[in-house]
Amino acid sequence: MKDFLSKLGIKHENSGTSTGQEFLKDVTSEKITSYTPSDGSEIATVYETTKSEYEEVVQKSQEAFKEWRMMPAPQRGEIVRQIGEELRKYKEPLGKLVSYEMGKVYQEGLGEVQEMIDICDFAVGQSRMLYGKTMHSERPQHRMYEQWHPLGPVGVISAFNFPVAVYSWNAMIAAICGDTIIWKGSEKTPLCGVAVQNIIGNVLKANDVPEGVFSLITGGREVGEWMTTDERIPLISATGSIRMGKQVAQTVGARLGKTILELGGNNAIIISKDADLEMAVRAVVFGAVGTAGQRCTSTRRLIIHESVFDELKDRLVSIYQSIKIGDPLDEDTLVGPLIDQDAVQAMQNALKQIKEEGGKVITGGEVLENMEGHYVKPAICEVKNHYEIVQEETFAPILYLIKYSSLKEAMEYHNGVKQGLSSAMFTLNMREAETFLSHRGSDCGIANINIGTSGAEIGGAFGGEKETGGGRESGSDAWKAYMRRQTNTINWGDELPLAQGIEFDV
Incomplete structure (x- = not known):
């Protein structure tokens, strides 16, 4: 077994269920x-x-909530601070595991663990800033204010492409809010969940944190459905496909539960005639081929002004033909494998449909049959925005090139898809930039100027609009989603005036 696996406590056989300090193992369980x-x-x-x-x-999580919510928020923040320190110790082996089990290159694996560390740091500060508001009452000798209370056990369902970071965005913020967390990671990357639970468990044991504050469950769709139908879990945060998200929304909504949904992206970059093409090319390549096109923020569509279309296309084709594809743990590799054979087939089906709809595959797309593993060449295709396949999100490194002549046309193409996660524009024209960021510009949850669609920082709230689900995680005031708001009014006088001046004498 590889050295980094043993450092993380990974064995040949591992339990996928934990209440924090203890792993459970039912001998009747499937593997x-x-x-x-x-x-x-x-x-x-x-x-x-x-x-x-x-x-x-769930029972342990409920019991732990009663104790955890009573701990002062800064003390909860101290536990999260220690988790961040423990993650620093294990950054290298955990980054290698992310790369080895998921397939993203090692530098991206390290970056994902760094995101976990960063959100821990952010959450520590946030633990002292769970602010409410005070309001002036219309009634004399009355005080009004609002405060925020924890919800209870929070369910987190994360996807294979970010097997550790997205969990931490939710878990560390929910924890400082006073919630307990039940995590179901992807069945495609179960070892990442076990490793993270081992790391967190070190801190929980050292601080005698009650079992059930950070819990792990493992399995497929059925296990996820246990969570979404469970009225004991007031909030479900789910990351995945639009199809999955709609099912989660319907199921949780039917019991009037709360959801945070982070679903598909069909992200575009508009390249203006006034763009710095050198910067744009670098951003496009990383956004399109990073994580082998398996990020929800991956650049899928490139909307290029007709005056620079051919130049940009030629430069991208040249770069794509020299990209090193291979072992994700090799430091020289830029593109690792797709997650599995189903992903490879989905890419091939998409390329076939592109041709059937009238598009052209300019370069790439081949399956690398001579390599063990699920390797493909990233593809560049010339298409029309209205093609059915372009309207969908194919979780693979396919970049669509679309030509435009006016900013109005570019914005229509950009917003003319059902997803609304991340977006970007490259331009040195201030008017174009401000238009893109205005209410008549990008309709996405994330909009950038002169940087790409991929690589969000934890300080800002992450999430998207339309069929991306509308959820927000990580920074800014995303903490409010993990709490319930309560408005309080205190009458400190000796009379009982009614609101709106109503007279009601008994």
Whole structure:
């Protein structure tokens, strides 16, 4: 077994269920085998969570909430601070595991762990800033204010492409708010969940934190449905496809629960005739091929002014033909494998549909049959924005080139999809930049000027509009989603005046 796996406490067989300090293992449980997409070899196995184990996790989470919510928020922040310090110790081996199990290159694996560290730092500060407001009452000798209370157990369902970072965006903020957390990671990357739980468990044990504050469950769709239908879990934060998100929204909404949904992206960059093309090319390449096109913020569509279209296309084709594809743990590799064979097939189906609809594959798209693992060449295609396949999100490195002649036309193309996550424009024209960021510009949750669509910082709220789900995680005031608002009025006088001047004598 590789050295970094043993450092993280990964064994040949691992329990996928934990209440924080303790791992549960039901001998009747099914096993999930984790394979590395780099060469298809088996890494280790993880026991799925059984229904009885799930019940134990939820009960422990409920019990822990009663104690955790009473701890002052800055003290909860201190626990999160220590988790950040523990993650610093394990940054290298955890980054390697993310790369090995998911397939993103090692530098991106390290970056993902750094995001975990950064959100811990952010959450520590936020633990002293869970502010409410005071308002002036219309009634004499009355004081009005609002305060925020924790919700209870929070369910976090994360996806394979960011197997650790997105969990931490939710968990660390929810924790300082006084919530307990139940995490179900992707069944495609179960070892990342086990490793993170081992790291957090070190801190929980050292501080005698009650079992159930940070819990882990493992499994497929059925395990996720246990969470979404469970009235004991008031909030579900789910990251995944639009199809999955609609099911979660309907299920949780039917019981009047709360959701934070981070779903598909069909992200575009507009390249103006006034763009700095050198900067634009670098941003486009990283956004399109980073994580092998498997980021929700990956650049899918490039909307290029007709005057610079051919020049930019030629430069991109030249770069794509020299990109090194291979082992994600090799420091020289820029593009690793897709997650599995289904992802490879989905890409091939998309390329076929592009041709059927009248588009052209300019370069790339081939499956690298001579390499073990799920490797493909990133593709560049010339298309029309209205093509059905362009309207969808294919989770693979396919970049669509679309030509425009006016800013009005570019914005129509840009906003003319059902997803609304991340967006960008490259221009040195102030009027164009301000238009893109105005209410008649980008309709996405994230809009950037002269940087790409990918690579959000934790200080800003992350999320999108339209069928991306409308959720917000991470920075800014995203903490409010993990709490309930309460308005309070105190009468400190000796009379009982009614609002709106109503007279009601008894």
